Amino acid sequence: MRPPERWPLHPAPAETESLSSWLRRIAASYGMYSYELLEHGLGHRELSDPDLNLNPPMHLLEELAKRTGLDQHRVSAMTMAGWVPWLFDSLDLAPDAYETYVHQLSVLLPPKRRNIYTPRKWLPWLPEAGARRGCPDCLEFSPALLLVWQLPVIASCPVHWCRLETYEGHPPDYIRWTTPAHDQRPLPKSLSLMDRRTWQAITTGSVDLPRYPVHAGIWFRLLRTILDELTTAQGRYGRQLDDVRRVWEHCGHPFRAGLYSWQPFETLHWTAQQQLLEATAAAMELIEAGSLTALGTSAHLLRPEPSPLISDGTPRGPLTATAGAQEKPTLDELLKQATDALDACIAAAKEDPVVAKQLFDFARYGCRGDQSLRGLRQTFAELQIPLDFLSQTENQRPFA
Template sequence: MRPPERWPLHPAPAETESLSSWLRRIAASYGMYSSELLEHGLGHRELSDPELDLNPPRDLLEELAKRTGLDQHRVNAMTMAGWVPWLFDCLDPAPGAYETYVHQLSVLLPPKRRTIYTPRKWLPWLSETGMRRGCPDCLESSPTLLLFWQLPLMASCQVHGRRVETYEGRPPDYILWATPAHDQRPLPEPLSLMDRRTWQAITTGSVDLPRYPVHAGTWFRLLRTLLDELTTAQGRYGRQLEDVRRVWEHCGHPFRAGLHSWQPFETLHWTAQQQLLEAAAAAMEMIEAGSVTALGTSAHLFRPEPNPRISDGTPPGTLTASAGAQERPTLDELLKQAADALDACIAAAKEDPVVAQHLFDFARYGCRSDQSLRGLRQTFAELQIPLDFLSQTENQSPFA
C-alpha cells in the first residue's frame, strides 16, 4: 500500500495554535472548507471545532503528521489531549477529580481549611459555555486562533499586552467584539506578570517563581488552587478573613467576585473569571511583598529566598566557618540522600502502580525524542517496574 502523499501546501502552525484553526488555514490554501479537507483530503468524517481541539481520533493526528511532515508531538500539542498530564490529569471526568487537582496544594489557606466540593463532570479549565475569546490585535492581522484562548487561563495577550476579549462570529469572515477597543480597562501589572508566568509554563514547561522554578504542571495547579481559595466560603477563612478582603480591595473587585454561593471557576461568566484572575495575581504580589498572611504549604514559592544574615539579625561577616560547615551537608551526603530516595521510590513503584505512574511521569520530563522515551521504558523494564499504566499516558510532553 502506497504511503499518503505529502501535501504541497501546508502553512506552518503558529505557536499554540489550535488544530481546528490550523486545519481551516490548510483548507483555505486549496480553496476548501475544513470539513471538505477532512472528508476528501483525509477520508475522515466531519468533526466540529470543539471535537478537533479536545480529543480528535488518533489516526487523524497521525495522518496529518504524515501529510504535512510535522512532528507527531507538535500535532498532538494543538489539542487538549496533548496536554495530559501537564494541564489535565485526564480528559475523562472522574469522581474525586476536583479534590485531586485543586486540593493537593495550598497557598493562602492551611490544608483542610477549604470545603471539598465534588462538581459533576468537572474538568480543570474546561467549560461548556462555548465562549469565544481572542486578542483583537492578533485577529486583525491573522485568522489564527490559539488553543489557549479557549481556556480561562490568561486574561491578556502576551504579544500585544492587552486584554483578551470575547466575541461572536468566526474570523476572518465575521467578528463582533463584546467590548469596543476604547472601553478596554488598563492591564494591572500583577495580572500581566501572572499571565507571563502562565505563558512561560505553556511555551517552556517551567515557571520562574521568586523562590525557585517549578514545573508547568505545578504552576497550573497552584493557580487553580488559589482561584478556589479566593472563592471559599467566608466562614472558612477564620483569622485570615481580613487578609483575603484586602486582596479583593487591592484589585478593586467585590469580595469573591460577587459570588453568593460557590460555583466552579469553569462555570462562571468571563467577567467573573477575569476578576478572579486579577485577585489571584494581586494575592501573589501581596504574598511576595509580605503584606498578607499566607498559611498554605506552597505559599513559600511566592516569597523571595530569605537572607539568613539579615533575617535573623546577624550582622554580615560574623558567621564562623565552623557554623556554616555544620549547617551545610557535604556533596557526598547529598548524593547519598538522593540515591536513598530514588531507591525508595523504585521499591514503592514495583508494588504500587500509582507510584509507578508518578515516577514515570517525573522521569520523562527530560525526554525530548522517541528514542529517549524508549530508553526510559527499557530502564523501567530492567528495574522490573510494571508499565501497565502506559496505555493511559501515551501522549508525549507538549514541550518536547
C-alpha cells in the first residue's frame, strides 16, 4: 500500500529553523525518529544533521515539499544551500574564495593593507568544529533549532536579547546547558544591535544601516571584513594601530582576541569567536558615533548621513532682508515690474538714438509684414521716440 502523498501531520517550520530540526519534529508527531522518517516515509537513506542542514539532495527537498505542501523554496531555506548567494557565494570550494569574499570590501583599514591569505578548503561562516548553540528562552517554549544558531555569525538572540549558550543533547528529549560561567556575561548593547541587524538580513534580505539600507549579501561581507581586519598582523595596521587598540579596549577583550598568529575566524574556538564578534560590534558603534577613524572604502556605510544645514531665520543678504522679499511675487507685482521697466526703456529711447534703435529692433520681432512695420513706426511716433536711425535700415525687411 502506497503511503499518502500528503502527510496528515507536519508542524509548520519556525523562522530560519534547520532542516534536521524540522524533520525531527515531524517524526516525533508519528512517534518515530528522523532517520526512520527518512527511510520509511521518504525512501531515503539516513543522513546526519550536518548533511541535512548543509546541502541535502534536491530530490529529497522536492519530496518534502510534496509531502508537506510547503513551497520548495521554503524547504530549501532550511539548509545552507538555500542561503546562496546571500550568505555564501557558493558551497563549492574555490582557491580564491577567501580573497573574493573577505577582501572585496574594507572598513577599518585602507584597501590592500591586509595580507592576502588563502586558507585551504575555506567557506565563510562554516565552523570546522560543530557546536550546538541556542537561546534558553526560545527552547523553553519550542524545540525548534534555528539554522543560524549553528553559525558563528550571531552571538545573541534578537528576540529575547540574551546570549546564545552551548548545550548537549537533542531538544526536547534531553538538553544540558554547558556554557561556562565566564561566557554568561551581560550582553553589550553594541552586540545586540549588530545581531539584530544580522537577523534582519537573514529574515528580510536587507539591513537598515545609518546611511541607507543595504542588501543582506553586503552586510555579511561587511561583517566578515571587519572580523578579518581585527585579526590582521599588527605590522599591517600602520597609523591605524591606535584606533584598532581602542576597539579592543572598548569591548574589554585582549588585543586580537589573544591570537599570536593569524587564523581564519571559522577555525577559532567559540570563546574567541565571541570576543571577535563583540569587537566587531564595538568598532561599528565607534564608527557610527564618529569617534573612530576608518579609512576603508566601505566605512561610509556605518556613518550616519550628514545633517542638512537648517536656517535659523537670520537674514543672510539683501534679498532676505525682509520677510516679504523671501516670498514669491504675485502676478500683479510681476506686471508692475514689467511696466516700470518698459516705461524706463521708452524714456531712455527718447534721449538716446542707440537705445531707440535697440527698442525698435526688439519690437519688430513681432512684425509679420509691411503693415505691421508701419504700425510700429506709428507707435514710436506717438511715444515721441525719434526715428532718425531708420534712415540707415530703411532697406531692411522685418523678420519673417
